[in-house]
Amino acid sequence: MLAFIVRRLAQAVLVMVTVALVAFMLFQYVGDPVVFILGQDATAEQVKELRMALGLDQPFFIQFYHFLLNALQGEFGMSLRQGVKVSQLIAERFPATLELSLIAAALALLLGIPMGVYAALRRGSFVSQLLMTVSLLGVSLPTFLIGILLILVFAVHLGWFPSFGRGEVHELGGWSTGLLSAKGWHHIVLPAVTLAVFQLTLIMRLVRAEMLEVLRTDYIKFARARGLTNRAVHFGHAVKNTLVPVMTITGLQLGGLIAFAIITETVFQWPGMGLLFIQAVTFADIPVMAAYLCLIALIFVVINLVVDLLYFVVDPRLRLDTASGH
Numbered sequence: 001m002l003a004f005i006v007r008r009l010a011q012a013v014l015v016m017v018t019v020a021l022v023a024f025m026l027f028q029y030v031g032d033p034v035v036f037i038l039g040q041d042a043t044a045e046q047v048k049e050l051r052m053a054l055g056l057d058q059p060f061f062i063q064f065y066h067f068l069l070n071a072l073q074g075e076f077g078m079s080l081r082q083g084v085k086v087s088q089l090i091a092e093r094f095p096a097t098l099e100l101s102l103i104a105a106a107l108a109l110l111l112g113i114p115m116g117v118y119a120a121l122r123r124g125s126f127v128s129q130l131l132m133t134v135s136l137l138g139v140s141l142p143t144f145l146i147g148i149l150l151i152l153v154f155a156v157h158l159g160w161f162p163s164f165g166r167g168e169v170h171e172l173g174g175w176s177t178g179l180l181s182a183k184g185w186h187h188i189v190l191p192a193v194t195l196a197v198f199q200l201t202l203i204m205r206l207v208r209a210e211m212l213e214v215l216r217t218d219y220i221k222f223a224r225a226r227g228l229t230n231r232a233v234h235f236g237h238a239v240k241n242t243l244v245p246v247m248t249i250t251g252l253q254l255g256g257l258i259a260f261a262i263i264t265e266t267v268f269q270w271p272g273m274g275l276l277f278i279q280a281v282t283f284a285d286i287p288v289m290a291a292y293l294c295l296i297a298l299i300f301v302v303i304n305l306v307v308d309l310l311y312f313v314v315d316p317r318l319r320l321d322t323a324s325g326h
Contacts, residue, residue: 104192
């Protein structure tokens, strides 16, 4: 177990160093931060002085070393567009993105898994066929189109939900949340559903496929031969073993909710990290882009590490392979 954890941690560190190198390359090859700060009319002497002050006159690896040290402390410099610390911008925007992603993840899991199990157990029924048809639409339609359709129906025509913004926000020790007010919940419904649709349908189809595969295995046939009820076979054996391979894919997909919330946040003008990144790309705000890239990579690495550990705990075959040295 310890060797497994150490190996996964070493891989995680390697991935983060590689991502940090890619983020650092943005400073080297995507525009010149000195020109962004001083403007085109700056003199050669001003450019030289600022480059020395920022450490841009030092060798590549020395600059990368300092970049790594600052990144470990959560510092990525100043936003070229807004003139404030990038860490401050992230601290202000990240709660909104995390809140939206967690609600979307809860919807995807709480609805996707039961729907997938039902579609597998009742695969010939009308409801099961309807679920599969709807899931195909959910997987096929682009996120921005789903968001626009929801706005058109539920915000414009019916007027049930607002179409933009986060609503009423409360501060809790430096952490902002909209989940403590009715207006906050009112505002998060449409963007959360929009973000959850693709993940929900993907999880449902994945669970259904794995469930059908498990139901054909020998140990399920043996469980039936022992006289166990359908309920015991389906929910005591089949569902448990279905969720083992689904766990890895689901974990990565949930990480993708945060990474790919960009489109949803843009459609609904949700004040999160995704909208901040889009604005940074528009204005070539390199420090913000680098910080976003490192943060998303860190989230994926942490989620992947947690899923690997859970998989190790749940699947006894992995423990046996590790113990035997394979």
